[in-house]
Amino acid sequence: MSDQACPYDLCDGTGFRVDESTRTAYECRCRPIVVARAQTSSLSSVIPKRYRGMSFDRPPVSGMPPTVVRPVRRFCERIDENLDGGRGLSLFGTVGTGKTTLAMIVAQAALDARRSVAIYSLPRLLAEIRTTYEEGSEHSHVDLLDRLSAVDLLHVDDVGAERTSPWVLEQLYALVNARYEAERSMVITTNILDPDKLREQIGPRTVSRLSEMCEPIPLTGTDHRLEPEARLPPPRAGTAGEARGGLA
Numbered sequence: 001m002s003d004q005a006c007p008y009d010l011c012d013g014t015g016f017r018v019d020e021s022t023r024t025a026y027e028c029r030c031r032p033i034v035v036a037r038a039q040t041s042s043l044s045s046v047i048p049k050r051y052r053g054m055s056f057d058r059p060p061v062s063g064m065p066p067t068v069v070r071p072v073r074r075f076c077e078r079i080d081e082n083l084d085g086g087r088g089l090s091l092f093g094t095v096g097t098g099k100t101t102l103a104m105i106v107a108q109a110a111l112d113a114r115r116s117v118a119i120y121s122l123p124r125l126l127a128e129i130r131t132t133y134e135e136g137s138e139h140s141h142v143d144l145l146d147r148l149s150a151v152d153l154l155h156v157d158d159v160g161a162e163r164t165s166p167w168v169l170e171q172l173y174a175l176v177n178a179r180y181e182a183e184r185s186m187v188i189t190t191n192i193l194d195p196d197k198l199r200e201q202i203g204p205r206t207v208s209r210l211s212e213m214c215e216p217i218p219l220t221g222t223d224h225r226l227e228p229e230a231r232l233p234p235p236r237a238g239t240a241g242e243a244r245g246g247l248a
């Protein structure tokens with residue numbers, strides 16, 4: 001028995017079915033899901049408490065500019081197709097404009113579609129990679145990279161927040177390049193609006209790959225963390241066209 005049910009209700013969750021007449025085991029339709037789950041089981045796939053239960057129909061998302069929400073909603077409506085096609089999103093804007101909220105909605109849509117998801121802030125992801133170099137580490141560096149490359153959706157929050165060092169740039173490049181080559185989807189958020197600044201911060205090779213993988217979605221506005229009343233706003237119109245272009 002497995003602790004996870006078969007999504008198709010065909011096997012006991014192990015990914016194998018048994019033909020009783022011949023007493024032979026054969027692969028269930030859910031086997032690829034079981035394998036992906038096992039490969040990525042040690043990764044963080046928990047939506048942080050603050051962002052749980054978010055919905056397009058409720059504040060704060062229902063109050064965000066439609067120009068921002070529409071492409072995210074469209075992406076979620078075709079989540080399987082987008083993940084299979086290796087397509088992702090890059091949400092960029094100043095602090096408190098709702099980037100992480102929208103990225104978490106995408107992660108939730110992928111989890112709801114029973115896809116494997118890993119959710120990390122970039123500083124935390126790099127810290128995790130760093131621990132693989134420590135003596136007695138549970139996972140090797142290659143093993144962690146393999147897992148991060150195999151997951152259906154990798155959400156990396158706060159790209160560019162980490163102080164740049166050649167080591168950081170190389171780790172990030174290795175990961176983004178592995179996902180780029182495997183045509184795996186990424187959703188990223190960043191506070192860096194200026195593409196040149198982003199290239200300077202995380203490296204041109206990484207930015208180039210991310211721009212091909214991720215549709216840019218600019219978010220503008222004030223820091224909603226500073227306006228508690230703005231968390232339950234009536235829907236308001238707004239535009240998102242002022243920022244200069246994220247990964248473009």
Ligand SMILES: Nc1ncnc2c1ncn2[C@@H]1O[C@H](COP(=O)(O)OP(=O)(O)O)[C@@H](O)[C@H]1O
Pocket residue numbers: 060063064065093094095096097098099100101102189223224225230231232233
């Ligand atoms: N457009 C908005 N209207 C109202 N509240 C918002 C809006 N965008 C974000 N918030 C709220 O502001 C806080 C910060 O949102 P978050 O998504 O973490 O921002 P970012 O990742 O851009 O810094 C959260 O409490 C969120 O619910």
Ligand SMILES: [Mg+2]
Pocket residue numbers: 099100101157158189
């Ligand atoms: Mg954020």
